[in-house]
Amino acid sequence: MIDTARPTTRRTPLDRPPAPEPLPVAAERRRAATRRRLRGVDLLTVLTWLSAAVAVTLWLATPGSHTVAGIGGWLEAGGIVAGLIGTDLVLVMLVLAARVPVIDRLIGQDVAIAHHRALGKPVLYLLLAHGALLTLGYGIGDGTGPIAETVALFGSQDMPLAYLSIGLFVVVVGTSIVAVRRRLPYEAWHVIHLLSYAAVLVAFPHMTTGSVLGAGSWQRAYWIALYVAAFGLVALYRFVLPVVVTFRHRIRVVGVEPIAPGVVSIHMAGRDLDALGAHGGQYGVWRFWSRQTWWHAHPVSFSAVPSRNGARITVRDLGAGSARLGRIRPGTAVSLEGPYGLFTKQARSAPKLALVASGIGITPIRALLEDADLRPGEATVLLRGSDSDQQYLWEETAELARRTGSRVYGMVGPRAGSAESWMTEDDLRRGVHLRSVFPDLLDSDLYVCGPQVWTDLVVAEARAAGVPEHRIHQERFAS
Template sequence: MTTTLAPPAAPRAVLPVTPKWWADAGAGVAWVSMLVVLALWVANDGVQDLGGAWPDALTSLGRLTGLLASDLLLLQVLLMARVPLVERVFGQDRLARWHRWIGFSSFHLMVAHIVLITIGYAGAARTDVPGELWELVVDYPGMLLATAGTLLLVLVVVTSMRAARRKLRYESWHLLHLYAYLGVGLALPHQIWTGTDFTGSAWSRAYWWTLYAAAAGAVLVWRVGVPLWRNARHRLVVDRVVAEGPGLTSVYLRGRDLDRLPVRAGQFFQWRFLDGPGWSRAHPYSLSATPHTGVLRITVKDLGDGSARVARLRPGTRALIEGPYGRLTGEHHSGGPVVLLACGIGVTPLLALLGELHLAPGQATLVYRAGSEAEVAFRAELDWLARHRGVRVVYLLGPRARRESWLPASAAGLSDAEALRRVAPHVAAADVYLCGPEAWTVAAAAAARTAGAAPARIHTEQFAW
């Protein structure tokens, strides 16, 4: 079925542009928080205790590792809270990398905290380590809760390892990771009741209570409050479902006041369809058409249980959303050429971008990588964009090259950068947008940099979790 590209139904509110310096400011705040924790530990005799007897030294190091682990855990909660400012500044790709790094770092610090505190306390009391650990868990206030929280965090960390992730469905992984909130909530309160660096200093209490409140408030507002309000206001329902090709389905949705939905082309939502059991598991789908036509459209490839259900949706089915997320947008495009590189279903957000960017004829080149002609989606819309808006569309079809490359085997004789210069001669002066599987996107981004594109003008959205 061919769908025409409709003009905007109504003027949209102008969305604010995110200042670029906010990224440096946000990263600076995170590092300052770590320095504050270190300063509070020093102020509470942390350094002096290092020069004492070995049990005191181990206990002091245990306090420091515990404080750093707590700070990183709360920073991780803020990263998970879907705060729009954080999402717009850093984007999902960078947040995912930071989330993983901070998660493993806080876990290792937490393990070091447990080991050092237990050995230090055992040395001071002249008892055996297993007996001291048992006493800490059973007799100290809040430690049973902390033990339960630690076990939940261990579960989250184990399922975050690449080997485990490859064996899990996205739905299962996403559900397990929600236990991270519960794990943090159970693991940290013992600090309030027994932590020397909490009970012994008014400045420490003020800092930690502020950080706790910020983390909890962000989750309640942005993960609970705003989605509830937004769904109550817009009341999205399935309008129609269209088969676009083998295993590829588009869903068109209507709702109220969609011109007030603060979304840009290229972004995605977490979607839940109220079509029966399993509706509580959200799935990330990008908009595949510009979001200012009075209709939202997503296009889903059948890759698993959740995505397979999309093809069976009926008109009138309610849809719940969280978002919008992602920074694969034209927010900072100030004119000039653009090169868009898509692989497979990654064409969907780029198709939406092409409908929204203000471009002169010939300024846009879309390079579409697919396994075969049958796998090319939205051929009619791409032809329309080529005819009416001067978009240059280049199809790269065929099996993958037998090396790490974004190219098909038929072009494997060229280097990745040289092939890109041939299909998009103006790439060095362009904003480059990429979307596709993780390994393909990494190779395509490397080719763009080698071909002369400025790293700050390369924008990615990877299909990875």
């Protein structure tokens, strides 16, 4: 372990942090905030499943839903229920991806997107079951086979759109599988993923022309309200608000500073950037309006808390898209969606703070340390790099720690090859573990950011050590 708590140089001037509030006051404020947030998460979960339950209940309350006769009738009823639940969850997926501020404050945008992706396969299975069960049920009622019934259904006014909708969902979910997505360029995957909006829209005529959502029924009014709410949130927070933020703050690139091989800090200027309300640890989705970069949005953390007129991000070359950012010229206009994320001091509930960063994962850690109100000895920081070239912003971070009386340690070297570990071979051999680096780990909030496999190993050890789930915070960028 290398103690880097006494750097010899500074990269940027740092303001002295404000005096922290008294311990009892801070502890009670954090506990109250955590209770409110957890209650809000529970409420979101209840509302999600309640929306599906209401959809099914309204159908059960309509005349004719109880007159189910024979195997064909039961298959049709099962198909209708599967379709109602599946469509409801599709709209939930849209809301989770809409970057709604209240959802971001409760669970973080990265967690919301994780839930969005997790719902993909169940929704697809429900919609496939909807089509298959109805086809079988109608076929039994008409005395025909599945193929003949499918051909007959194609002659209906709304069914071609229904089949098109399911086909689009198959494409979207299929390309979202990790193994497939890694083979696709980001731009191609993003365009394909936008088909999910088309899939939901083309299914709407099928819903309203059928007998289930009859004109003038409560069901029709309920589903129209759901569609309006879901697409309204998407339009507001994915399109309208980013345009307003962009024109209000007028962000421009003022300089690109090389930090290490393949790593640059992009310095930006704008108007009233402190009004963004960004907290240390948050990220934005940035779009740089140059000929080479305008078509690619980049989810990147602030590497310093924005001031009134300036902001900074630090980017590593991880592919063709991020590599182009190092060649951006001063004066380039910038669009911003955000800030997003719950990787902030607002998520704290414990008296101590443990920060762990690897590689470019230092960016939210450094900004979080700058933003936190800390007493001497309250925070401990562990910085990890595969070699000396990966010590991005270490000196700044150590200077911030010195000013707040925090401890900073460095761990340099390739990951151990003798065992699955987040540490170097030397540290593993010496018996280093999270509890030895962070003696107060069980009284700490743990913030981890780095490569996902490495982060998972750190989090797994923290859970095994007994750190409560609500005190483990990890950043996963999501666009």
